[in-house]
Amino acid sequence: MRTFRIAIVGMGNAGPNRHLPAIDAHPRAEAVAFCDLNESRLEDAASGRDIATYTDYHEMLDAEELDAVHLCTPPQTHLDIASDVIEAGVPVLIEKPVAMSSDEVAKLIDVRDETGTPVSVVHNRLFLPHVQEAIHRVESGEIGDVVSVTMLLSKEDDLTETFRGDWVFDLPGGELGEGSPHQVYVPLRFVDGLGEICGVGTQNYRNYEPPVEFDGAGVEALDEEGRRLISIKMLANSATRDTLFVHGTKGELQVDFVKRGVFVTTNKERYSAKSFATENASSTLQLVSNVLKTGVGFAKRIAYRKMDDSRSEESNGHYVQIDRFIEAVETDTNVPVTLEESLETVVVLEALEE
Known part of the structure; x- marks a missing residue:
């Protein structure tokens, strides 16, 4: 099976620290180009790699045969860069927030619909x-x-x-x-x-x-x-x-992102010693179970990394979403997070700004 060729645009934080490690760990993906306006960041990111670097993404799109672009620049730049990448027919995975306004997201949806180019947005926590x-x-x-x-x-x-x-x-x-x-x-x-x-x-x-x-x-x-x-x-x-x-x-379900666990309460008895005892016992058992699950997962991740096995990244939300994005592009199926889904997030952020 051929390698899925990816370019990363934006080498400030998410690009080198989130996307690149996930791409490196993927058995079928390869980072083939970096692009950033800051030449010093480009040099640091490319150090020790045989990889093309660009300060102009237009030049990169013309020169490289790409299967996807990962857009990791500040959100103020997403509309223009993503639109150009989409119009070039290259699938794009855009870091959150996808854009600065709902109007900008609507424009991206229009460009995507006109070209049929796959577009997805990084909502990595959904894949933890x-x-x-x-x-x-x-x-x-x-x-x-x-x-x-x-x-x-x-x-x-x-x-x-x-x-x-x-x-x-x-x-x-x-x-x-x-x-x-x-x-x-x-x-x-x-x-x-x-x-x-x-x-x-x-x-x-x-x-x-x-x-x-x-x-x-x-x-x-x-x-x-x-x-x-x-x-x-x-x-x-x-x-x-x-x-x-x-x-x-x-009942109620809690997802604790600090403890990395899920806790469920289904006891509906109210204000009795029995209900308190039952709920406390259940919470304790779930806490112990989550601690053990987290510990086992961490140990497996270390072991898989020593074996250079991609299963080490199964708890990495970026890796899982990137893997599903690659599969969606290769099989022409639905991307893991659509522009329409990301639009709802931007609408809430707009309300905060107002």
């Missing part, structure tokens, strides 16, 4: 093992029908500092906003599309000065049917939490 487990358990009906989803991210960060570049401060919330797509697309995966956005609130607890405009944000929305509540809260001034709650008619 614990999120995949949660999706399966919810879809199997374990907690009944979903009635609401809640996403909580809290951390203690200085939002005036960033290792990514000043482009971050053009996003709503700056460094907090850069990671906010994760907190939006994950809960949206568990409901039937985004409907009305009912309310948005922001706080500036630490009295940041512009360009940092807030250090906390909350969004309340409904799904397309108007039957399920979507709650998203992001804080940069509190203790570390990173948890998804899926509330169902028969």
